[in-house]
Amino acid sequence: MSTTGPNQNCDRNRLSIHSMPCLRCGTCCSKFDVRVSMDEAHRITDRIGITWDEWMNSYINDRWPGTESFILRRHNGKCIFLKEKGEQSLCSIHSFKPSLCIEWNQGPQHKECQQGLQKRWGIVVDNSGTLNGTQQALHCYRAFLKSLEGD
Ligand code: SF4
Known part of the structure; x- marks a missing residue:
């Protein structure tokens, strides 16, 4: 599954993305x-x-x-x-x-990827594709993205 990085447009509890890598949630x-x-x-x-x-x-x-x-x-x-x-x-x-x-092209539009985000980080995707979660949850998600660099 291909990986692409997130848009950096984010505030405290929301992260706007256009694409995302495989979450490895299974x-x-x-x-x-x-x-x-x-x-x-x-x-x-x-x-x-x-x-x-x-x-x-x-x-x-x-x-x-x-x-x-x-x-x-x-x-x-x-x-x-x-x-x-x-x-x-x-x-x-x-x-x-x-x-x-x-x-299979993973992304926030798929309910399976939404379930993976919810299950692992407690992050919810709204209708605009924006990730919503606690500051800690979004921090952990960004740390996961960073861990994929160089894969
Ligand atoms: S469905 Fe099976 S073969 Fe396909 S990506 Fe997942 S683990 Fe690999």
Whole structure:
């Protein structure tokens, strides 16, 4: 997921943004069924070093026929490739994740991103796309953005 920086136009309890990076909250990876093409499936199995049988038995949703494409399996309600690291939820196949995941364009307009902001920092997005929260919450959010620099 691509990352872009926030607009610096902010006051004490509001932060106006045009875009935002992936929050690493895992919300979208917990909500959507991800369809994977046959080519993508072969690429993933090659990169993570598993056999085709392992892929078929452990990584895909067996309710999907899987003749031309697959649906990634969920584990504990989340994509099987989503891993928790501290407060963050990270894609363990980020550099070769499926095209559907690449095309997901995070931003304050998505309810999943709004839920991530609310869950992690208690920040609410209003109708104009402005982030509203306590001074401390917005400070923590800015600290998170800073921590992504150089990623
Ligand atoms: S493949 Fe990665 S980005 Fe896509 S849903 Fe799974 S964890 Fe999320």
